[in-house]
Amino acid sequence: MINTMECAVDAQSLISISLRKIHNSRTQRGGIKLHKNLLVSYVLRNARQVYMNEKYAEIYRMQQYEEVMTVCNEIQELNPLDLAEDCEEQSGDCCGNVGVSEPASLCCALLPVSHLAAVQSAHIQAPSACSAPLSLQSDEVCKETEPSFYRSCCAEAYPVSNCDFSPVNNNLHCNKTTVLDLDTHVVTTVENGYLHQDCCASLQQCCQSAQSPAKKRKVDFEYYISDIEEVSDFTPCKRAKFEDCSYANSEHLDTSNISNLISIFGSGFSGLVSRQSDFEQALNGQFCSKQALASLGAWTRAIVAF
C-alpha cells in the first residue's frame, strides 16, 4: 500500500498537479518529453488509487450514517410496542455487542473493496447463472452501486476530461485486479485499464438510471449494516419482515434471498464458498468475529490483488 503519511499534499492535489504538468508539457520547448510524462502518469495512477480508496471509505461511512438515520426514522414510524416485544424475545439469541461490532469495523474496511468487486463483476460479467431472486437482488444492488461509484470516480477525479489524458492514458499501466463475481461466485482477473474504459463509457447509463433504485439500495444496505453494527436486538428474521414492509415495490422477499444478501455482504465472507453455513449462522444471529477475521484475509487477497 502506498504510504501517504509522508505527504502533506493529499491525493486530490497530486492529481491536479500532475494533470497540470502534463498539460504544460505540451507547450514546452523541445516537444513532449516522453520520460517525464510517463513518470507523471505513474504519480497520477498512484494518487488515483489512494483517492478512490478514500472515496469508497467515505461513501460507505456516509451510507452507514444515512441508513442508520433512515432506520431510526422508520422505527419511529412503526408501532413502538411491536418492536419492544421482539427485542425482549430475541435478546437472548443475539450475539454479544462485542462480537457484532468487531466484524462491523472489518466490514467497513472491506466494503469499499467489495463495492469495487460488485461493480466490477457487474460490469465484466453478465449477470447469469444464478437464481432469479438472487440475481434480481444482486443486479439491483450492483446497478445501484454503480452510479455512486462512477460519479465519484469520474466526476471528481477527472475534472479535465472523461478519462482521456492523451498522450497519457489511464490504460498506460493496466493493473491486474482479482475480482469476485458476486453473481457466479467466480474469481477472475481483470485489467484496471479495461475496466476504466468501460466505466466512463457507461457513465451516462449509470447516471441516468440512478434515480429510482437509490431508495431501494439504501434499504438493502441498511438491512445488513444495521444488522451488523447496531447494538440492537433485531435478528435477520425479524429484519426480513421489516424489509418487506418498507419496500415500495413490495416484492416478496423470502428468507433465502435475504440470507444470500447477508452471505454476500455480511461479515462471514466465507459465504463465498459455503453460503449455507453462513446463512445458518446469520439466521441464528451468531456473527462470529473470529470467522470474519479468518475470512478477511481470503477476501482481501481475493479482491485487493494489485
Next chain:
Amino acid sequence: MCGVRAGGGSNDVQWCFSQVKGAIDDDVAEADIISTVEFNHSGELLATGDKGGRVVIFQQEIENKSQPQCRSEYNVYSTFQSHEPEFDYLKSLEIEEKINKIRWLPQKNAAQFLLSTNDKTIKLWKISERDKRPEGYNLKEEDGRYIDPNTVTALRVPVFRPMDLMVEASPRRVFANAHTYHINSISINSDHETYLSADDLRINLWHQEITDRSFNIVDIKPANMEELTEVITAAEFHPHQCNTFVYSSSKGTIRLCDMRESALCDKYSKLFEEPEDPSNRSFFSEIISSISDVKFSHNGRYMMTRDYLSVKIWDLNMENRPVETYQVHEYLRSKLCSLYENDCIFDKFECCWNGNDSVVMTGSYNNFFRMFDRGQRRDMTLEASRESSKPRQVLKPRKVCAGGKRKKDEISVDSLDFNKKILHTAWHPQDNIIAVATTNNLYIFQDKVN
C-alpha cells in the same frame, strides 16, 4: 605528468580549488547553462556543452614542467557552435539545440575528434591546430587583396611561417534523422569504429564513417503506445568488450545485451534489478527509482547506476542486487512532494568513476557534490561555491542536518537551495582532478599538492 596521482581513498585526498570558468553574475542566461562535461582519454582536454548548443574545450597547460610538483591549469582551447535550434515543420516541434552529451573519440592522429548530440542529431567534430601559415603569395597581398597580374615582375615560392596558434573545429559528419524520440546517450565502442545512440525507446548502432544509415539494435516501443510502461534512460558500451552494452530504464532496471546473440537485442543477456522495499512505497516510488545515468567502471567489471536518491554499484556477474549502495541525499525522501511540485524530482544526476575505480562521485543540491570511497567505506560532501574559491583553498567537508539539533557548520535541509544543482561531474582519467558543473559555472578542483 605532475605529481598528482590518483591515490588511495578520499581520506588521503584533500581537494583544493583550482579554477572556475563562466560568468560571475547571478543572473544566469539560459543558454549558458552547462549540460554536459567530459574529459578526453588523456585528460588533457576538457569539453563542456551548454543549452545554447555551444561546445567549449579547455586544454590543460602545465605551469612548470620542470618541477615535479606543479599545478596544471585548464584554459580555453576552442569554442564553437555545435548545434542550432531547428524546427520540425511536419510535427510542429521545435528541436532544442541543447547539447545532451559529448563523447571523445580515441586519438588517432594530431587532430582530436568528438561526438556531440542534441535531441535529434549527432555530429562528429574535428578539432585541429594550425600554428603555421603560408606567406609570400604572388597574386595576393598579405591582407588578402588580389594583385593585378600585370604588375607582377618577379615570382617567389610561398613559405610556411609560424603564427599564433589557431584551433579550428569543423563538422566532419552529421548523423541525422535516425531518432523519433529524444536522444539521451551516445557511447563509443571499443572497436574504434562504431558507436551507439539511444533515445527513449530505441538504440541505434552507427559506423563513424557512415551517416546515411544506422542499425537499430534495441526497440522497446510497444505495438500500442497505451501499453508503454518504461523508457530507456541511458546506454553505454562496455569499455573492452565490443559486443556488450547496457541500457538502463525508467523502472530502475539495467539490461546487458550481447550483439553477437542476434541482430536485434530486444532480449537481454542479463537483467539487473533490485526488488523494491515495500515499506518505502510512496506516490513517487516510480520516479525515484528511475535510473538517470549508467557508467561502466574502467576495468569493465562493475557498473554504476544513479537514481534520484542513491548510487549503486553492480557486479556484472550478479544480477539480483547491487554490491554497494550509497545514499546521496536520503534526507530528501521526506521532501518528495515538494520536489515533485517544483519539478526537481525529475533532475537527472550523472555519476562518474575515478581513474582506478576506487572512488565514485555524483552531484546533489545546494551546489554540493558527493564522493564515495569504495575501499575505505567513507563518503564526503563538498561544495562548489564562489566563497570557497581562493586559489588552492582546501575544500571543507560539508554536512547536512537531516533533523533534530543542527550543529555548527551544518546546513539544515530546509535551507538547501534546490536551484543550485550539480548534475554533471567528470573525473580526470588518471589524476585527481575533477570538473564539477554548477548551473553556469565549471569548477575545477585538484588534489592538494604537498
